[in-house]
Amino acid sequence: MTPPHPRTRGLVPLALIAVWLVVGALLGPFAGRLGEVATNDQAAFLPRSAESTRVLREQTAFRQRETLPVIVVWTAEGGGPVTSRQRPAAEAVAALARMSGTAGSPSPALASRDRAALQAVVPLRPDLGDRLAPTLERVRAAAEKVPGTRVQLAGPAATQADLADAFSGIDGVLLAVALAAVLVILLLVYRSLLLPLVVIAGAVFALGVACAVVYTLADHGLVRVDGQVQGILSILVIGAATDYALLVTARCREELAGGRDRHDAARAAWRRSAPAVLASAGTVALGLIALLLSDLTNNRALGPVGAVGIVCAALSALTFLPAVLALLGRRAYWPAKPVGGTGAAGVWQRAARLVDRAPRRVWALALTGLLVCSAGALTLDSRGVPLDETFVRHVPSVAAQQTLARHFPAGAGTPVVILADAASASRVARAVRDTPGIAAVTATGAAGRPTDEPRAVDGRVRWEATAKAAADTQAARDTVARLRAGLHALPGANALVGGYTAQQYDTLRAAERDRAVIVPVVLAVILAILVLLLRSVAVPVLLVLTVALNFTATLGVAALVFGGLFHFSGTDPSVPLYGFVFLVALGVDYNIFLMSRVREETLLHGTREGVGRGLVTTGGVITSAGVVLAATFAALGVIPLAFLVQIAFIVAFGVLLDTLVVRSLLVPALVRDAGDRAWWPTRPGAGERDSRPPAPGGRPPAVLRREDGA
Structure with a gap:
């Protein structure tokens, strides 16, 4: 590329900065507006082809409109039985039907078998959005008119309100925590006052552009955004933009x-870092x-x-x-x-010498440790978490559900x-009642009202069955599986089974299918980019295998931590897939940074010295990038889900495991041990290597012996 004229080369940076300032001013506010197009209605995220999704579409014929139910639970104060004065709860519930936000008549107030509680289901409109919480408060206020009782709200509407409350910190708290963590780390890394602010400004600009694009896509119905996606986007952009900026x-x-001047230095830095940044961004983007x-x-x-x-992160890092x-x-x-190198150059000099002296011992020890950790991955249960573990703090809907389970069928x-x-x-009704795990069955007539005999609508009938187990447990999902197996075996019934538990079951099955399909595709994409x-x-295959091993080792440690420290009984079905995509794609990021520099040095000095030089020159920046990315993702922990x-x-x-073990020890040691064979089928640097004679006596190359990195 022909360098610009000395009189005009300063105009290009000024123009780019001006463009980014305008873009930041216009699009920056979108970082706080994604909530306007986000939905936390979990029914909107069901598997497309699942049986429960078909039920959701078909059953609209049995009701006047789609509803979002809230279950009102009354318990007698002091733990005694419900008295005759408190039975007028039914009349109190009837008044709720006239409230703004409700979508039809509530069910009658039903007493529990132990006579200690009452429950009623109030149908709400599913499109309330920000008005859901005030509507629930009006429901609670009306229900509290029943004397001598304690009122709690459970069911999908109450859970959705608690989810919205949990995600309310995404636009402010999450972003503030992530940026504060990045700022502190950058101050320590750079030991500079101005550069960390420049890097953060670039990350914020990238986030503003990304949010504006996503807002537009979501507003036109091209993508659906919920609180989880919204939070991950913020963390991903900040972490990636900072990583690329560090490079x-x-x-x-x-x-x-x-000794270069500022313009030449910036151009050379762009030219030498752009291939690694673009390859890294392409790997992560295609993986996603x-x-x-x-x-x-x-x-x-x-x-x-x-x-x-x-x-957007890569664009900011390579332009602004x-x-x-x-x-x-x-x-x-x-x-x-x-100055050349980093403040921790001595550490990486010692690491490079260790790898050079005993590569086989280094990779054998690192590999053994990762394999031991990977064994724990077999104990990770990803069949979902019960409702009382969905939130990591006390929330009213979970407490209400627990009260409901104590007094009514789970x-x-x-x-x-x-x-x-x-x-x-008649055959279907009998098969449902005979299914183990079903406590009760009621038929549904027009407008969703309970009835003794089912009323046909368009040639179809509808029942509601109450399971003996809580709806969010494995026992309930097993009941759904048995129910489906029995009903699908009835000739001519064309039976479908749906509802909340069936949705969980279908989501679990879809997550298993996704892992089987997506994992090989991601690995193939990453391998192609590395080649x-x-x-x-040879090297790309080696890198893919090591980051995959890092993923399984991480899952093994996570299984121990989740059960022993956090007391989770399992994980969400999507957690292993998300973890795989992020860890493998981002793990390859750091190996791209390392191995692109190793190849550059190998072209001049050979594989042995190229490994050492590459490790020393990239060690500090890649480790800093890993710490930044770990800190930004750790900030997701402020959302109590x-x-x-x-x-x-x-x-x-x-x-952290990838940057400190896999990229720092395992990969360099494997490449050092393999020598030029690691670059098969090519021999990089043939005819291009530095013409200096090898170090006398087989001594390690200079980069491995000197502390100054020269």
């Missing part, structure tokens, strides 16, 4: 230390795009949303940041002085829904 600024520091193969809508949403975030570095030069690093309020042809109604970048087959806490731990721990 660019480290290269620029090297060029400035070599593979989620479009998922049968779960929220997984498919995260794919393009995350890819948009990664592209080099422009600022070209404008500021050495002043960007003030009060520190740009599945009360969240029935299993059965649809079948009217001609087979193109490194012009080799088990799913995000589990993702936060898996990614944070896995990234």
